[in-house]
Structure formats: structure tokens, C-alpha cells
Amino acid sequence: MKNLFLLLSPRALGLKNSVLSAASDIRKKAVIIGATALAFWAVLFVLSARMLVYFQSVEVIGDLLAHHLLSMVLLTFFALLVFSNILTALSNLYLSADLELCHSSPSRLEEVFLSRCVFTIIDSSWMAAVFGLPVMIAYAWVYRPGPGFYIALAQTGLALAFIASAIGILITMIMVNIFPAHRTRDILMLLTMFIVIAVYILLRFLRPERLVDPDAFFTAMQYMSALKSTDSAYIPTHWATEILWGKLSETGNGSRLFETALLWSTAAAMAVINLWAAGRIYLKGFSKSQEAKGRRAGSFILDAFIKLARKPLGGDLASIVEKDIRIFFRDNTQWSQLLLLGALVVVYVYNFSVLPLEKSPIRLEFLQNVLAFLNMGLAGFVLSAVSVRFVYPSISVEGGAFWILKSSPLTMGRLIWGKYILAVIPMLILGEMLIILTNYFLHVSLFMMILSSVTMFFAVFGLIAMGIGFGAVYPRFKYENISQVSTGFGGLVYMISSILFMAAIILLEAGPVRILFTANMRGVKVTALQGLWIILAFLSIFLLIWFTVHRSIKMGMKALEEYERF
Amino acid sequence: MDIIRLENLTKLYKGLRAVDNLNISVREGVIFGFLGPNGAGKTTTIKMMAGILRPTQGRIFINGMDLEKEPSRVKGCSGFIPDRPFLYEKLTGMEFLRFLSGLYGLDDSGSTNNRLIELLEIFDLFNWRNELIESYSHGMKQRLVMCGALVHDPKVLIVDEPMVGLDPRGARLVKDIFRGQAEKGRTIFMSTHSLETAQEVCHEIAIIQEGRVIAQGTVDELREDAGVDGNLENAFLKLTEGKGIRHEKPLSSS
Numbered sequence: 001m002k003n004l005f006l007l008l009s010p011r012a013l014g015l016k017n018s019v020l021s022a023a024s025d026i027r028k029k030a031v032i033i034g035a036t037a038l039a040f041w042a043v044l045f046v047l048s049a050r051m052l053v054y055f056q057s058v059e060v061i062g063d064l065l066a067h068h069l070l071s072m073v074l075l076t077f078f079a080l081l082v083f084s085n086i087l088t089a090l091s092n093l094y095l096s097a098d099l100e101l102c103h104s105s106p107s108r109l110e111e112v113f114l115s116r117c118v119f120t121i122i123d124s125s126w127m128a129a130v131f132g133l134p135v136m137i138a139y140a141w142v143y144r145p146g147p148g149f150y151i152a153l154a155q156t157g158l159a160l161a162f163i164a165s166a167i168g169i170l171i172t173m174i175m176v177n178i179f180p181a182h183r184t185r186d187i188l189m190l191l192t193m194f195i196v197i198a199v200y201i202l203l204r205f206l207r208p209e210r211l212v213d214p215d216a217f218f219t220a221m222q223y224m225s226a227l228k229s230t231d232s233a234y235i236p237t238h239w240a241t242e243i244l245w246g247k248l249s250e251t252g253n254g255s256r257l258f259e260t261a262l263l264w265s266t267a268a269a270m271a272v273i274n275l276w277a278a279g280r281i282y283l284k285g286f287s288k289s290q291e292a293k294g295r296r297a298g299s300f301i302l303d304a305f306i307k308l309a310r311k312p313l314g315g316d317l318a319s320i321v322e323k324d325i326r327i328f329f330r331d332n333t334q335w336s337q338l339l340l341l342g343a344l345v346v347v348y349v350y351n352f353s354v355l356p357l358e359k360s361p362i363r364l365e366f367l368q369n370v371l372a373f374l375n376m377g378l379a380g381f382v383l384s385a386v387s388v389r390f391v392y393p394s395i396s397v398e399g400g401a402f403w404i405l406k407s408s409p410l411t412m413g414r415l416i417w418g419k420y421i422l423a424v425i426p427m428l429i430l431g432e433m434l435i436i437l438t439n440y441f442l443h444v445s446l447f448m449m450i451l452s453s454v455t456m457f458f459a460v461f462g463l464i465a466m467g468i469g470f471g472a473v474y475p476r477f478k479y480e481n482i483s484q485v486s487t488g489f490g491g492l493v494y495m496i497s498s499i500l501f502m503a504a505i506i507l508l509e510a511g512p513v514r515i516l517f518t519a520n521m522r523g524v525k526v527t528a529l530q531g532l533w534i535i536l537a538f539l540s541i542f543l544l545i546w547f548t549v550h551r552s553i554k555m556g557m558k559a560l561e562e563y564e565r566f
Numbered sequence: 567m568d569i570i571r572l573e574n575l576t577k578l579y580k581g582l583r584a585v586d587n588l589n590i591s592v593r594e595g596v597i598f599g600f601l602g603p604n605g606a607g608k609t610t611t612i613k614m615m616a617g618i619l620r621p622t623q624g625r626i627f628i629n630g631m632d633l634e635k636e637p638s639r640v641k642g643c644s645g646f647i648p649d650r651p652f653l654y655e656k657l658t659g660m661e662f663l664r665f666l667s668g669l670y671g672l673d674d675s676g677s678t679n680n681r682l683i684e685l686l687e688i689f690d691l692f693n694w695r696n697e698l699i700e701s702y703s704h705g706m707k708q709r710l711v712m713c714g715a716l717v718h719d720p721k722v723l724i725v726d727e728p729m730v731g732l733d734p735r736g737a738r739l740v741k742d743i744f745r746g747q748a749e750k751g752r753t754i755f756m757s758t759h760s761l762e763t764a765q766e767v768c769h770e771i772a773i774i775q776e777g778r779v780i781a782q783g784t785v786d787e788l789r790e791d792a793g794v795d796g797n798l799e800n801a802f803l804k805l806t807e808g809k810g811i812r813h814e815k816p817l818s819s820s
Contacts (some may be wrong), residue, residue: 040774054807090692259804323654323661330656330698400652404714408669564619 002108008117010098014563025078041134048138056142066139067245073135074237074244077128078164083192084124085168086175092116092123093169093282094176094289103286113278116463117169124168125161139248149247152256156240163236166270173277176285197343224251239263302329313421316410320418327397334482341386345434352438365445365521372444373506373513376452376459379434380502383427383463391423391467392494393485395560396476403566412560416468424464431456447520451513458541459505462548463498469552470494470531473559501548505541512537568627569722569753570615575624577610577777584610586679586777588624592755592770594721597748600757600767603806607777608757609649612726615755616646629721642670645715649727651707655700659691659710663717664701670718685713688743690736704731712740716747723747725756729763741767765798773805781805 005481055065093099093116102112136153232238239259246256306325310318328334352375395416398405405415435456439449474490485491519526526534577585585607592598604610613619615626617637626633626640633640654662663682665703672678686692690710701706708731715723723744729737744754744767758764764771765785772782781791786797792801 003738049683316669316673319665322668325659327654327656400650401654403616403618403646403648403652404654404666407641407671407673408666409642410669411638547573562620566613566618 002373003105004115007102007111008118011119013218037130041130043135044131045141049141052138052142063249066142067241067249070139070245070248071237071241073132074160074240075235077132078160078237079108079129081124081161081164082168082171083195084127085120086172087171087192087403088123089116089120089165090176092119093172094286095360099286103283109279109283110275113275113282117165117274121161121165124165125164128161129157136244137246143248145247149244152243152247155260155262156243160240162267163263166267166274170270170274170277173274173281173285176289177281194290197339198417215500221243229495236263236480284456293303297445299329302326302476313418316414317418317421318412320415321422324394324397324419324422331482337389337483341430344382344386345430348434349437349441352427352441368442368444369448369517372439372442372448372452373510375438375442376435376455376509377502377506379431379438379456380459380463380505381499382434382501383460384498386430387423387427387463387467388486388491388495389483391427392471394419394423394468394486395471395478395556396479397482399477401480402475402477402563405561406566413553413557415560416472416556416559420464420468424461424469427464428457428460431460447516451509455505455509455541456562458545459502462501462545462552464550466494466498466501469556470497472556475560475563477565501544504544508537508541509542567594568592569629570598570755571627572611572615573625575611575614575626576622577607577614577619578622583777585614588777588779590772590779590782592753594753595748595751596769597744597754597756597767597806599764599771600755600774601759601761601764601771601802602757604775608774609726611774612724612755612757613725613757616644616648618646625735627723633799642692642718643720644722645718645720646722647711647715647723647725647728649730649781650709651704651731653699653707653710656698658696659702659713660696666717672718681719682713682717685716689713689739705722705733705736707763708732709736709739712743716743717739718798718799720754723754723756725754727758728756729758729760737763761798761802767799770796773802775806 051069052066055062055069058065064463096116099112102115132277140149239262242259243256243263302325306322309321309325313321405554432453435452436449439452470490470493471485474493476485476489477489479485515526515530515534519530568591569714570590572588572590575588575590576583588607588611600608600611610619610755614621615633617633621634628640629643631640631643634733641783654665657665660682663685667678667682683692683695686695689707689712691709691713694702694718699710702710708728712728715725728740728744732740741763744756747754748769756764756768768785770782770784772779773788773790781788783791785801788798788801788805789795792804794800794804
């Protein structure tokens, strides 16, 4: 095992070097990200603590609820850990670029395997530790246990992480031996998306906010009781729950040695099973994952769709659009996010359909129209969030192949316009769909319906132009996954700019809308001065959108023409 | 007629003079070899000729047109083959060639399709035409890039290290294609580290060092300049006994 630490050292050295050599702006970014994480951590702690305090105030069943909640939290984190381990084990054990070097070195197979297991445990568990800790500290803050709780927390957390990793790694090894590694990742990416969407929609439809509503408490209690049945005595999280609850509650009998022994013996047994399995199937699977990806492409529906999209364009623009559509639908990391987008739209529209407007003390007609007006801003924000993921990276998606476009007769202006046309049509459909459906559920007046649909229609042109423009100014042609592109500095700049753009439109429109709406309600005519204000305001909005489109496209064009980092 | 003319071509990179006042003329129908040690400025020159880097100074004329003034027309009559074949991995070989034919303004007609099929057959990729590029080997990708560069039958081919990643059969194929193109009156401007390739196929060679041409002529003329007998390697080593890239700003003493 003398090479094990040597195999672990590149990661540690890489981390050390990147921290030491980080430029000041990277350090600043790290501070901002750290502060955001801390704020999130604090919010999670406060929410958990408030919920536990609330549970404690409920006589008889309060502690039962807290106990069940602990069990649910541990089970959820454990399930997420197993899944996260499957994904990270795929990368660490089969797909990492440095594996060829490791396997061709004189290191033993067990050493390589164990070093990769360590990376997998660290990569997949740190997030659960970070997000789980505030919840656990909230328990400690509410129940005031002795120091033994913290020791129990550390050891159970560690044991659960080991078991989850061992299960994840074992599943990965078996899957890679059935499917090639590249295919497995595609399947898992898709599976992840489905799980995220399912959980998201389920949470939204279950409306967990009702748990803190005393009127709905009886239902919530039933719900919690029903969940109790998932907590089987044979699963590791049950043992962990019992160990921790024993320390938290005064009624905890003894040090829960039996559960502790169960937990650690399971971890040890899983480690042995994994080592045994690795000896038999790891190298075989690795060898399989190195085989070329032979995959035929072809889809009648996609071809027909592309034919339709090409028709009005023709020439080089049609070629760009065809290429982008094909790449988008063949890249699982890209199109699968459409499912997430679909879920987002469903939840967004659903929220409007369940608004208890009739319970509001404010006049219904007024409230409906105010909400519809504010909804324009909200829909604009949703569109910005969608475009930062799909439109902003549309230049970067060229990746290393950007030289092909740059050395071709295609001008950068034509390229930008091609990308713009491709993005603007679906975003117009999405924007109008959000606005019309939500307005429909709000039962707004015809005037508000027309105003918000027309505003959104024109605003989309500005939003998309900014997405393409900023994407061209801050291109990132070297990436492992296209979703990384929008998380950079340029993505942040685009997000802020698009929010300001929407805010400016809303502010400019607010005055005229108030005048028109009040005049309509009171049945009076608009004065000449008010009329002038309305005309000037709408003219300003038109100029703002025109200026945004013009400047963004021009800025992007110039940036691409001057781009030289080949 | 000079189909390629580089006039006082210069490229500065943050104080580094990568290409220094380069003047080269290449006649039509010639295979022109562009040799030099690592960091001499070959790839930078080639990227400027392909229109993906902008010169700091100087001008590039291809087929009588100024690249700065008429970039689209110049690029329309030239083809570029880079040393590293970054392609659209999620397209098939055939889709990639169709995409390029669209970019270069070729129509969707049967004749274009026939040309693409002919090129795929020449480069031994026909059976792989409907496979995603991500499943191609490095050599196959390199051959596909070459196919792509010939789609619009360019008058000038600008090639950076054409033999990288090719097996002996592929290398032989490429040499034959270059010769065939030259016989058809096409011009090939090619940078290479392979002196054997240069000696075998190039009609004329320029050796560049520190961003400047230090020798130019046929293989025999270069040998004569260097005052050595034997192959091109001896002449090359003799001629390039120089320093590395010169700094625009003097290096500070430590």
C-alpha cells in the first residue's frame, strides 16, 4: 500500500497550488461565494431551529415529530449520497483523464482503486456534510445535548458516508460492466433530471408550508405518520437516527452500542465486499470504458424539424441553425435540462392557479391587475434565468471548433444573428406562454392581457440580444460541461443586466398603466398631459429595447472579431 | 503569378515579437513548406493567413485580395487545416461536411452531395460518414478536417502540421492529395516539423526563426545556402543555430 498516498498526493498538491497561486480576483470571487454559502447555511439553521422549536411547543407529539424529521433528513441525505456517489464514482474510477497514467504505473490495482474511492467519498460527501450540519446544529441548539452528541454525530456521519460510498461504487462497478461507462453517464444524467423534477414538483404540490399552518396540522401529522413506515429497522439511517436521538433526548437508553456496532460493521463489510468485487470486475470495466464510442445518429423527427427550421433561412445561417439544433438534441447534458425547464413552467403557472385571491381584503379587480403587472417582471426574471442557461452559452458552445467559423467566409455578424434567430423564437413562445397562462388564471382585464403580452414580446428581443452579446464578450470555449459556462463572471453580469433591463421597462410602464387603469375604472378621459406622458413612456421603452438589441449585438460582434485566444 | 503575398507581416504578443516583418511570396501551383524550430512563429503566421488571428502590422494577400479588406472573399477561396482537429463531436462526418458546404456557400444540389461522397471515399471515411465524430480516432478526425478544407475546392490550402496523428497510409494519402492539388494549379502553404515530408513534397521552402525568414528556396538552394551536403535535415540544423524568440522589452536582470 506504499503507493496509496502517492496516488492521493496529486489532488492535494493541485488544491494547494491553486489556492497559493490564485489571482486576487479569484480570491475575491471565492470570498463572495463563501459569504453566499454562509448566508445559505444561516438561513437553513434558522429555518430548522424554528421548525424544531415549533414542534417542541406541540404537546405529546412534538418530540415524535422531531424524531421523525431527523429520520427523514438522514434518509434523504443518505439517498442523495448514494446517488451522488454513483455519479462521482463514474468519473473517478472510469472516466478521469489521469487514470491511464495510474493504471500504467507499477501501483497495485487495489491501491489505484482505494485512492479513487477516497476521491469519490470526498467529492460526493462534502456537500451533504455542509448542508446537513446546520440542521444537526439546530437539533443541538434546541435539545441541548451533552458533548457525546457531537462525537456520535461525527462517527455516524462518517459511517453513513462510508456505507453510501460503498453502495454507490458497487452499483457503478456493476453498471459499467453491463453498459459502457460513457453510456452509463448519459443514463444517469437523465435519471438525475427525472428525480430532480419529480422531487421539485412533488414538493410544490404537497405544499410543505402547510406543515406550519395549525389549521392543517392534523393532515400534516397524518402525513408524518405515514412516512414513519419508510423507516425500516434494517437500514443504516435508522441506526444512525437511534444513536443521535439517544443523545438528544433524555430518554435515550444507554450509548446505543448495538446500533453503533451495526453501523460500523456494515461499513466494514461493505468495504470488504467492494474490495473483493473490485478485484474481479473493476479492471474489466475500466478496459471496457476505454473502448471507442460507436454510435449511429439519426432521427426522422429531428430531420423533419431541421428541414422546417432551415427553410426560411437558407445558406450559411441555415447551416448554423441546423448544426446547433443537432448538437443540442444529441447532447444529453443540454436537452435533458429542457425537462427541468418544463417543471419550472408547470410550477410557475400552478402557483398562480392556487393564489387565494378571493381571501384578500384588497379589491379583486385591482389586485388581479397589479399582480399581472408585477408578473411581467417575474416572468422577465424567469426568462433571464432560462436564457442564462440556454442563450448565454450559445457562442461558447462552439468550443474548440470555433476556428472553423473564424476561418470560414461567415462574418461574425452573421454568426451572431444566426444564434439570435435560433434563440429568440423559442424564448418568445416561452415568454408569451408564461404571461398568457398566468394572466388567464388571474382573470385579468383584456387591456392588461394585451399590454403584458405585447411588453413581453418586445422585451424578449432585448433579453436575448443581451444573452448573445454578453455570451460573445465573455466566451468560454474550454469547458467540460456546457452548464459550467453560465456560472462564470459573464453569466452574473448578464443576469444583473437583464434584471435591470426588465426593471427599467416595468418602471417606465408603471405610470402610464396607472393612468390608463384609473381612467378606465373611474370612467374618465385621459388628459392631454397624461397622454403625452403615456406616449413618451412607450417611446422610451421602444428606444430602450432597440438600443439594447443594437448595442448587445454590436458589442458581441466586435468581441468575436477581436477574439484571438486560439 | 503570386497567389500568396505576405507583406511586412508582424504579430506582437504582450511584448513578444512572434512574427517579425515577414515577407513571403508564393506562386500558383506550388507546395510551399514553412519550416522552423518550436516557437519560431509558424503557427501564428498560418493562423493570421487563415484569418483567425489579426496581424499587428502588415498585410496578407491571397488570390490578389487583401485579407483585411475582403475577409469573406479571401476565406471563400482558401481552406485551412489546423494541427489539432477540434470538431463538432455530436455531428456525423457527413453532417459536418454538409455544414461546411453551407458555410462556404455551396448549394444543396446533387453535385455538392456527390463531391462530399467523393471526398469521403478519397479520405477513406465513407463507411464512417453516418457515425458521430466523437467516435472517430485522432487520425480520422484529421482526415475529416482535410476533407472539409477541400469541400469548396479552394485555390489555396493553408495547412499546419498535416502529418500529426496520421498513420503511414494516411500520411502517404495526404502527400498524394497535396501533389494532385498542386498539379491542378492549387497552392499549398504548409508548416511542418517533418523534414522528410518537406523534402519529399515541397517545391519551395522557407525557414523561419525568431519570427523572421532566415532562408528560402528549393531544397538544393537551402543546402547551398547552408554550405552542407546531404539531406534537408543537415541544412535545417545548420541554418537554425540561433536564439529563441526575441523580446520586444528587455528582460529585467535578476
